[in-house]
Amino acid sequence: MAALCRRFTGFHFLLVLVSLSISSLVFGDWIGDDEGEQFTEELLLKPLPDRKVLAHFHFQSTAHPSPDSGHHHHLFPKAIAQLIWNRAPCDAVGHFMVQKFQIRDLELSFTQGRWNYENWGGSDPISSTNAKPPGVELWATFNVPVVEIDTTWKNLTHALSGLFCSSINFLESSTSYTTPSFVFGLNVSNIRYGALPREAVCTENLTPWLKLLPCRDKAGLATLLDRPSIYKGYYHSQKLRLTSTKLSGIILEQTLTIVLQPNIQRNSAHSLLDGAIQPSWSISSMFKRNLTGSCVLARTSRILVELEKNIVSKLEELGHGGSWSNSLLDLSPNPFRVIKEVNPFPEESNSILFEYVNSKEYEPLDVGIKWKLPFVWSSPHAPFHASRFLMGSGTERGSIAISLQSTKSDEYFRSKSNECRMQAVVFQVVPWYVKVYYHTLQIFIDQKLQNLSDVIEKIRVTPSEDKKLPGTLELVLGYPCTVQSVALTLDFDKGFLHIHEYPPDANQGFDIPSALVTFPNLHSSRIYIGDDSSVHSPLLLKFQEKNVVLSYTEVLLVPFTTPDFSMPYNVITFTCTVLALYFGSLLNVLRRRIGEEERLMRSKDANKRGLIPSIVSKITSKLRGMPGSKPLLIFAVVLSVLFHYIVN
């Protein structure tokens, strides 16, 4: 209906009003109902192999599919609703203002720190949806005609930057965003993607994010977000995901993924060598807060503790399948329910989720794990570990290299036969001042240079345009699964920038945003038993979605030639000197009378003396009070400058 509105003229306006009022009458009872708008809060805790703990907060708000509720929401944050359908009434002329941002899908993440794909997992749902590149990343798909997308994007960046107190508005410039064609699914041309790798993330971004929650951080799981403890972590990614469809309405997912180091008394390295016992932790010890009660507006409020399949297999070895209190570890208090994953490979162990319902108001729910035995396990890796680095040195040219290194840990491939073919999609955005020569693309598989046409299944290159467009490379690689390493290199020249185009701290260098490597034929979906309970858990529903396994590479820092930024001062002094010389000589020329000068010279030549006697005579004449001639003046000036220099 909203899309139709634009075509309506003044006459139709009445009709629309009528239809609006009818629809609000019809669905009136919906709005007040819990079914229309609901809010859930969940927290997933998971021990990580390198003695850290992952905490993943998942808040989800849903709003009614109809836009007619307009300005009135019970739980759903109004600011977000306005992002989706911001309808202004008719203006004076009678035109409908076009709905502000017809967003179909939006994802905004603020991240500090790097996701450690080797230790924290690369193929589980958390890593494939919540591992984000450092800084800010934003992508959105729009429901507006293609010509309007850019302006809508620009307005959206401004709105978001106001909403989240950050510099997302820098994504407004066409040099900083791009239009990927096939990386984020099939939607072509109505998606925009931008990243700000240098954006610092802090509480000022978290506070507006928390304000979108109905209970803010006053009640419920969000009370755990003690700023000092969460910002002390090793990874901090706050994400906002917005999907709006005609059928299900608006779904707002707010997730906060943090990796914390439980307090351990530091032992020396040697004791670490001897017994690698994992640190025990609990919610209160990690967050320095107690969890008492849920947000009353939340439909569900639960805590899940996940044990990875490698832990579970160890437990099974020891003979306690899904028990939470055994010789290896102790989970306290007793969980409300145990949810097991169903795996396509029956012989393997599966991860287990222990569910706690956060309802007691007076007794703090202090979930924690106590380890009893030293135990080392590893997280599920993505089949290939992606990393990116710069080659070459100097301030003239270099090359970007992206390398995919087989982790060799995945039995998935070992089971497959030789004809198994792996697909990897590489998405790389490069700012215009890094002038990438795409024809220099070289692909090495197991250190052997490959014919590009053999390896590349699909490629799309948007060359950069100076001061207008960033360069974009989208590439689908196909290669056998048994390959050990894949590397691709691209040469670039470093451009020269105008002095005002340098960012602050230009001497640090320039950032190239993270590249994204996805593996489209691998999915990180999980299936759980006990379906009726999981239906009500949006987090578990999320886990069951078919998400493509992906990984972000490092941000690169390219050192550039920087001018001396005190140069304007030098330029001013130089131009002043040149101007002074110019005016001096101009005045000199204007003042001169050539005929008279020649006559003077002739008379002077008659009684010519040596230069030094003439200088002496001039000095004496000066002393006598006669007006000094120009050379003498210059001589005196030079002398005085020399003297001044020596004195200083």
Added chain:
Amino acid sequence: MAVKEEGDTSQQGKKSRSRLILRLGALLVAHSGLVSVVCCAAGIIAFILLPVLANNTYISENALMPGSADPAFSSQEVLDANRLTMDILNRGAAKASGIEIAKLLREYIVAVGAESYYHKFVPRANKFHPLHFFSSTTDNLDLPANPSCGSFILNAVGIIRAPRGDGKETIVLVTPYNSQNTTYSDAVSLGIGFSIFSLLSHVTWLAKDIVWLAADSRYGEYTTVDSWLKDYHGPAFPGETSRIVDDACFEENNSDSLDHIKVEGHNSYVYKRAGTMAAALVLKVVDKKEEERDSLSIYAEASNGQMPNLDLINIAHYLAVHRQGLRVKIGSIIYFLKASWVKLLGEMLQHITTLAKRLNPKWKFDITSADYVEGTATLASSIYYQALGVPTGSHGAFRNYQVDAVTLEFSPRSSLNNENVRSAFLLKTGRLIEGVIRSVNNLLEKFHQSFFLYFLTAPHKYVSVGIYMIPFGILIAPLPIVAAALFSSNNGSSNKDGSWKWLQAAKVVFLIHLWAMITSLLPYVLLQLPLGTPSSFASAWAAVAICFLLITYLILWSSSIDCGWELLKSVMIVAAAIGLSLMSVINFSTAQIGAMLIVPMCLLVKPARKQTQGVFAKALMLTSNLALLVVAFPPAALLIAKTLFGASGNIDIGDFWEWAQILWSWNSATYMYLLWIHLPCWVLCLNIFLYPCIGSSSKA
């Protein structure tokens, strides 16, 4: 142009007065003799005065904030260091395979919770690359067909990823050790390196990643560090060189390795990187007894006289002196410390400066005699190492990649075997390094605030480029003036051939320069020949060069060059001036030393047969010419320097070959200077000195 104008004025005579600047130029040219004497003297005096003109260093970049935080390096870390030291000594004694220490280090690194891998390479000898003088040589490694296990070098590398950092920048720590012959001080330096690494693995303030390279310096630490850096900046794709020999050489060792190594054993040879390097520190412990206090020696000179940013030296010096109470030393040449003439000069200067201070209290040229002597010795070593163009340590490898790096060499007061002495020493050095790393970590931009072009006259005193260029400028200023004077006098006297006669002289000069260039490339050919000893190489080089020179003269003879020695001298001087000014941009120190030799020679040289009034003047001219010609001949200058600075031992002709070999293997621009500028200039001077006839109708 001034020359031409000058010629015009002299021709046109009194017709019209030219502009002031031309008249001043003409004045200078007319009094060229006086000007050159004054300028040369002034240049050399100003150069000698450099220690007086040195300023105190200061920390220019405010973000560094050295010493603003309390060091966290505690006795716990000292224990860590001790434990590793003991382990290394025990294990190193047990097995001398060369890779035991690397394995041990990796175990320790993994235990700390950091990433780690082995870097492996085959050392290769430096070859003569005639065209690689300014490029950082990034030629691809071509593996030998069947490398043996023993020829590989294995380095353990650890990486700490900054917990909240974005991984764009890194700080590199290098601790070289010799795996074949691990000394106690090697083990201690590894201990320090590890204790700092383990401290940094759990600090909260880290913003840049930390890479610790334990470099096996069996074949020289520079080679190791350079090869690691080459891989860091080059296409060392995962598992490239390693896998081939890996299994063959290390199979037997893998079986008994610990469990946690096995966990990530599969990728222990995968080369890992960590962003752009911000700075690098090379740590070394030397067990030479110091008199009073534990001391720190800073080495900073990289290839071709490149220096790291002065701020890096400043923070190390500041923290060492004001926080840890270490004595900071910078290399000095002992000859100058002991020479009595320097002492005398110092005393004179002391008197003069006190006098000057009495005249104007604002003048800050206040120097004591002892300070002057020390400053001169330090400045001399600073200039010497910059002029040589050979890095003074493995920090030089970083400079090729525009990374600021210094070597910090610690030496304890008394023997490190004493438990108390060692822990106090470890505590001091550890805190110092922690402080330096913390300062660099604070840095948001790369080092750019402070000086890159400077000499040090003391750890806390520097002479910046703005000051030391002045003596050099004064020194070479007479060259164009004298050239113009010679040109104009020659042109003025013989007007019949027109003003194109200088082209003949230019042809001679060009041919001699061409000869010099060919001579400089000769070693490339000679190295292909199976000549055994350096002395045979050197004699072959000399013989071929002299042959070529004779051929050049034959060509010149046949083409019947007809130009006076004045013109030849004037063109030669112009060429020398251009060469020296170019060299002063590339490597100032070389140009300065070269100018002190060349400039007087060029200015004074006259044909021996030229008649002058007075026997005394002629004798003086002859002897000075001869002396300068001997001193300015590079091999002779080398010999003189060798005897002067007390390097005893018999002198062999092969030494020159070895010396040249050092220069080209380090890509030193000094080699180019010597053979492209200095040598042709000397040959031309010799040519002028032995000029057959004095008149203008002479033949070369």
